[in-house]
Amino acid sequence: MDAFKYKENKLHCEDVNLSKIASSFGTPAYVYSKKALTENALMYVNSFTNPDNMACFSVKSLSNLSVLKLLKEVGCGFDVVSGGEMHRALSIGADPKSIIFSGVGKSSDEIKQGILNKILSFNVESVSELYKIEAIAKKLQMNASVSIRFNPDIDSGGHDYITTGRKGDKFGISSIEDILNLSTYISKSPNLSMVGLACHIGSQIINLESYKETAQRTFELADQIFDIGIELEFLDLGGGLGVSYDSNIHPNPEDLISCLELEFKGRKERLILEPGRSISANAGVLLTKVEYIKDEFLIVDAAMNDLLRPSLYQAKHEIWNVEKGDGNKVIRNIVGPICESSDFLGKNIKISAEEDDILAVRTAGAYGFVMSSNYNTRPRACEILVEGNQTKLIRKRESLENILEMELNLND
Ligand SMILES: Cc1ncc(COP(=O)(O)O)c(C=O)c1O
Structure with missing residues (x-):
């Protein structure tokens, strides 16, 4: 089944509008149905x-x-x-x-x-x-x-x-x-x-x-x-x-x-x-926000530390704008902020998107969050479970404190 569908041009997980999830919980965020x-x-x-x-x-x-x-x-x-x-x-x-x-x-x-x-x-x-x-x-x-x-x-x-x-x-x-x-x-x-x-x-x-x-x-x-x-x-x-x-x-x-x-x-x-x-796999998406548009690149706030599959296996995921607009679709490379050329979520994706738009990387439920890391000292994304019109936070977004608290002996 596909639990992620457009209703009145807005992408939903079951009965919840994904834009609303992004504004309530921030991005990057994993959303599961x-x-x-x-x-x-x-x-x-x-x-x-x-x-x-x-x-x-x-x-x-x-x-x-x-x-x-x-x-x-x-x-x-x-x-x-x-x-x-x-x-x-x-x-x-x-x-x-x-x-x-x-x-x-x-x-x-x-x-x-x-x-x-x-x-x-x-x-x-x-x-x-x-x-x-x-x-x-x-x-x-x-x-x-x-x-x-x-x-x-x-x-x-x-x-x-x-x-x-x-x-x-x-x-x-x-x-x-x-x-x-x-x-x-x-x-x-x-x-x-x-x-x-x-x-x-x-x-x-x-x-x-x-x-x-x-x-x-x-x-x-x-x-x-x-x-x-x-x-x-x-x-x-x-x-x-x-x-x-x-x-x-x-x-x-x-x-x-x-x-x-x-x-x-x-x-x-x-x-x-x-x-x-x-x-x-098809029970989850990764939500990410477009930070910048530069040449053919959409630079988004999710990266290979959040979803490694494209970099590791050259895996291809569909990437959709959660708001279906009437703008022209153009071919984009969708990349993250990590300092590696292999940091991309999708290449040659036909999409219409502006800065601040929210994108959904589809079929990301498997080998997605579980492979995420703190590379570039990036806190891991939150995870949200949707049931009907209800959303439940099932893993908090990591904080920088969470990452730093593991490191010891600063005075040695
Ligand atoms: C031993 C073993 N069992 C099951 C699986 C699950 O495979 P899949 O997610 O492709 O169903 C794996 C994944 O590689 C595995 O190594």
């Missing part, structure tokens, strides 16, 4: 015909506590990639048995927290990690549930930085022999239980064939593991479903799930997915 987040998540949750299947929202894509709480309420579990994200999920009351912990570099302390909280599974990404988890579980006299994240060697397409399932990518374990040896090892360990197999082939995937191929490779491996005597509880095929950053139509979560459930027919394991972008 509760309806879009809910509907996107329900598209996963309600599409499963097997009630044991589960969508674990990828917290890294949008980790605000109010958003996580909302997604828990509609039935999502959580995929976390750090102790910090696990802490976020637990702090909104997520059931530990709905939390999957992925990531190649889990620290001892993060592993300990996961074991103590009895999370559903650690997606183990190396042989050394497995031994570390076992040693920590042994010390705690507990049992840790693990899945092996394997590398199916599938190129899902898309930008090199978001492709993760090929041989040579740093994620998962590639050698089938290593995986089978590890599975045997786990089956003999009193401190480990092997509950699943996991993979994640990349992000912004718009071709369902890649998922089918991944499912088939996962089944082959699960069958080999079954022959060792391990019955897996679930197969986790990761996240990655793409979204439209323009007006093209791509497969949606319903398409993905009906395709995968067909592949899963006759299998005992439940299906877990780890969607991020397809739930959060």
Whole structure:
């Protein structure tokens, strides 16, 4: 669904005029639609015909506590990639048995927290990690549930930085022999239980064939593991479903799930997915004000520290003026105030805008605020959640005091 539409030439989020949000809360500001987040998540949750299947929202894509709480309420579990994200999920009351912990570099302390909280599974990404988890579980006299994240060697397409399932990518374990040896090892360990197999082939995937191929490779491996005597509880095929950053139509979560459930027919394991972008991306925009117009440049008050995707991945976002005027649209490069040539939000954008106008960078809900930083000592933007005609501040704008208070020993 698109929760951001013009009504009488004014861009709204649900029933709230975005200009009004900009004047009440200032800019830059992230604005999310509760309806879009809910509907996107329900598209996963309600599409499963097997009630044991589960969508674990990828917290890294949008980790605000109010958003996580909302997604828990509609039935999502959580995929976390750090102790910090696990802490976020637990702090909104997520059931530990709905939390999957992925990531190649889990620290001892993060592993300990996961074991103590009895999370559903650690997606183990190396042989050394497995031994570390076992040693920590042994010390705690507990049992840790693990899945092996394997590398199916599938190129899902898309930008090199978001492709993760090929041989040579740093994620998962590639050698089938290593995986089978590890599975045997786990089956003999009193401190480990092997509950699943996991993979994640990349992000912004718009071709369902890649998922089918991944499912088939996962089944082959699960069958080999079954022959060792391990019955897996679930197969986790990761996240990655793409979204439209323009007006093209791509497969949606319903398409993905009906395709995968067909592949899963006759299998005992439940299906877990780890969607991020397809739930959060189109539910958010970044509001920014035009400060100056110079030549072909619109210089705005949001920058790469607020939205890194254009600089990092050459990602393209639509950028709209929140007031649809009758001025001529011209081609502009929309850039921020940061002292880097790579600081831009959009290039060659056809737009009509004057100084002081408010622009909305669309489809910015995923990998937007979460990647923001204080580069150039710029305080991070605020986050606002809209429900119908109501707005709620869900993260305060940072102040300069917030930034400086972390720095110590000024007198040394
Ligand atoms: C392990 C893992 N799971 C899930 C995701 C979510 O991917 P997406 O936001 O593309 O759905 C990611 C993102 O890269 C990931 O690394």
